[in-house]
Amino acid sequence: MxxxxxxxxxxxxxxxxxxxxxFGDVTLRDIxxxxxxxxxxxxxxxxxxxxxxxxxxxxxxxxxxRERLRELRAAEDAGGGVADIADILRALVGPxxxxxxxxxxxxxxxxxxxxxxxxxxxxxxxxxxxxxxxHLRKFIAAMKRALPDSGDVELYWGLHFALAMAQQTVRDTExxxxxxxxxxxxxxxxxxxxxxxxxxxxxxxxxxxxxxxxARAMAREAR
Amino acid sequence: MxxxxxxxxxxxxxxxxxxxxxFGDVTLRDIxxxxxxxxxxxxxxxxxxxxxxxxxxxxxxxxxxRERLRELRAAEDAGGGVADIADILRALVGPxxxxxxxxxxxxxxxxxxxxxxxxxxxxxxxxxxxxxxxHLRKFIAAMKRALPDSGDVELYWGLHFALAMAQQTVRDTExxxxxxxxxxxxxxxxxxxxxxxxxxxxxxxxxxxxxxxxARAMAREAR
DNA sequence: GATAGTTTCATACAAATGTTTGAAATGCAA
DNA sequence: TTGCATTTCAAACATTTGTATGAAACTATC
Numbered sequence: 001m002x003x004x005x006x007x008x009x010x011x012x013x014x015x016x017x018x019x020x021x022x023f024g025d026v027t028l029r030d031i032x033x034x035x036x037x038x039x040x041x042x043x044x045x046x047x048x049x050x051x052x053x054x055x056x057x058x059x060x061x062x063x064x065x066r067e068r069l070r071e072l073r074a075a076e077d078a079g080g081g082v083a084d085i086a087d088i089l090r091a092l093v094g095p096x097x098x099x100x101x102x103x104x105x106x107x108x109x110x111x112x113x114x115x116x117x118x119x120x121x122x123x124x125x126x127x128x129x130x131x132x133x134x135h136l137r138k139f140i141a142a143m144k145r146a147l148p149d150s151g152d153v154e155l156y157w158g159l160h161f162a163l164a165m166a167q168q169t170v171r172d173t174e175x176x177x178x179x180x181x182x183x184x185x186x187x188x189x190x191x192x193x194x195x196x197x198x199x200x201x202x203x204x205x206x207x208x209x210x211x212x213x214x215a216r217a218m219a220r221e222a223r
Numbered sequence: 224m225x226x227x228x229x230x231x232x233x234x235x236x237x238x239x240x241x242x243x244x245x246f247g248d249v250t251l252r253d254i255x256x257x258x259x260x261x262x263x264x265x266x267x268x269x270x271x272x273x274x275x276x277x278x279x280x281x282x283x284x285x286x287x288x289r290e291r292l293r294e295l296r297a298a299e300d301a302g303g304g305v306a307d308i309a310d311i312l313r314a315l316v317g318p319x320x321x322x323x324x325x326x327x328x329x330x331x332x333x334x335x336x337x338x339x340x341x342x343x344x345x346x347x348x349x350x351x352x353x354x355x356x357x358h359l360r361k362f363i364a365a366m367k368r369a370l371p372d373s374g375d376v377e378l379y380w381g382l383h384f385a386l387a388m389a390q391q392t393v394r395d396t397e398x399x400x401x402x403x404x405x406x407x408x409x410x411x412x413x414x415x416x417x418x419x420x421x422x423x424x425x426x427x428x429x430x431x432x433x434x435x436x437x438a439r440a441m442a443r444e445a446r
Numbered sequence: 447g448a449t450a451g452t453t454t455c456a457t458a459c460a461a462a463t464g465t466t467t468g469a470a471a472t473g474c475a476a
Numbered sequence: 477t478t479g480c481a482t483t484t485c486a487a488a489c490a491t492t493t494g495t496a497t498g499a500a501a502c503t504a505t506c
Contacts, residue, residue, distance in 0.1 A: 006453080024346060028494065038455050043495060045453095119344060123247060133402050140402070156403040160395070161388050161422060168387030179356050179363070180379040199384060199426040206425050229483080251464065261485050266465060268483095 007045045009035040012109075015056055019112035023053070023122045050124040057125050060114055065135050067095040072142055085146040085204065089197045092139050092159070093166035097196070100170040102189040118170050147204065154204060162200035169196070230268045232258040235332075238279055242335035246276070246345045273347040280348050283337055288358050290318040295365055308369040308427065312420045315362050315382070316389035320419070323393040325412040341393050370427065377427060385423035392419070 013035035017026045028049055032039045046052040071091035075083035083091075099111045100118070117125055136159065143155045169176070173186050186192060236258035240249045251272055255262045269275040294314035298306035306314075322334045323341070340348055359382065366378045392399070396409050409415060 022346075027492080029492090038453095039457095039494095040455070040496080041453085049494065121342060121344075123245075130398070130401075133398065136402055153403065153406050156399065156407050157418060159402075160391070160399050160407075164387045164391030164395075165384050168383070168391060172383070172387075175353070175356065176379065176383050178353075179359055179383075180376065183376050184379050184383075195380060198429060199422065202425045202429050203422040206421060250462075252462090261483095262464095262487095263466080263485070264483085272464065 006035075006037050006041050009037055010042055010045060010052065011056060014052055015113045016109050018053075018056070018116055019109050022116055023120050053122065053124045054128060056113065057117060057128060060110055060117075061128070061132075063110075064095055064099065064114070065132075068092060068135075069138065071095065072139065076142060076145075082145045083142060085143060086197050086201050088139060088142045088146055089158075089162050089200045090193060093162055093196050093200075094193050096166050096170065097193050098189055101173070101186055101192060103187045115170055118167055143204075150204065158200055158204040161203050162196065165196045165199060229258075229260050229264050232260055233265055233268060233275065234279060237275055238336045239332050241276075241279070241339055242332050245339055246343050276345065276347045277351060279336065280340060280351060283333055283340075284351070284355075286333075287318055287322065287337070288355075291315060291358075292361065294318065295362065299365060299368075305368045306365060308366060309420050309424050311362060311365050311369055312381075312385050312423045313416060316385055316419050316423075317416050319389050319393065320416050321412055324396070324409055324415060326410050338393055341390055366427075373427065381423055381427040384426050385419065388419045388422060 010031060014026075014031045017030055017034055028042050029039060031052075032041060035041075042049065042052060046055065068091055071094060072083065072088060075087035075091055079087075096114075099108070100115050139159060140152075140155055143159065144150070144152070147155070169186070169192060176184050177186060233254060237249075237254045240253055240257055251265050252262060254275075255265060258264075265272065265275060269278065291314055294317060295306065295311060298310035298314055302310075319337075322331070323338045362382060363375075363378055366382065367373070367375070370378070392409070392415060399407050400409060
């Protein structure tokens, strides 16, 4: 393994192209042209196109999970072993949103790549994604420590909804912006994070109290 | 236009195959084999593969939007022109969840097709989806009537989050089920709808009061 | 500096795919 | 029936795609 130059060039070019044009219409020939390497280099260094995609995704995915856990640990350390529920959720959705939203997103290839992953979802990536569950369990455990009186089901739904809001915001930034005529400032990343976390916390605390009351009644109260 | 048999057979076969195996690996040859028609029939009747997909999506999409608006009108009529906010949100997410969730989903081709649309998102469909905005504006208008004191921005975010929770639940049913070891009963469709609506309503009411308070403080209160 | 292992390269392969074509079949009106 | 338009059909087309091959270039070790 003398020179990783070719390997790195392929990875960089592939990520850039996938980020810009999506998985659908980027061919190996596009990638090797962008990387200025030979067509056969991809199969030589990665085995197949899918393995190249997988390596790209795994790398970025591990980065994301690492960052999430780092923030989670920081929150738990600050709280002496039990973190604030809002901080837990922030550790969950913060890295994703910070990476994929904001004005500087235009300049980060890695971020644009992860957005594509969220939007398109090719089989090669979907297979890997299912391993994400172990990672999420760590957050469930932390949430259980923070809210020991909550039922497990509520925690699962709370985490699910938190991720839903974060990922949909990444996925459908354009629609939200258009719908609101730009009134929803998606570039204010920390603002978006705070908003998602706030609602997710509410969802968690609401689950217990009102899990049996019909939503209709709740809405009446809210008026 | 003597016989629409061929046309209909193609549409039905295509929807079935796309529902079962996704857009990625269903070819025209698969479709015509399933429909027992000639390969050239697709291009003759639809012009191209993309136009076939588009027609499938538009049909189901219009059905969905019609059902949403029907429920919205029903809610507004019942309230004398101004519907309950929970009912508005239920009209928004109910049809999607009822169509795509639940035990009977296994039997509805249309439902499974729309799930695929939510999961995969091919370019041909993404282009059409952007026209959905006008449809959503009607819900924003209804929400504004229901919550006249709410800021527009809060309404946009509320609708965005409601759709996020509904669509992610459709998209990631499997992950949620695995993560919770089956504890989250996604087959209880009306339960899921109530849950999504409840959180969305909360998100709307929370926006006003706490839009300036940091989420950290809110979480503390929630303890 | 010869040799063995690694990497690069041009090129070919094989398969799949959406689309087109032109003739045959069918349906329908005069 | 005749004639015209619509529809079906088998076959071919033209690309595009990921992958494989075998020789050449390169690198490092002895």
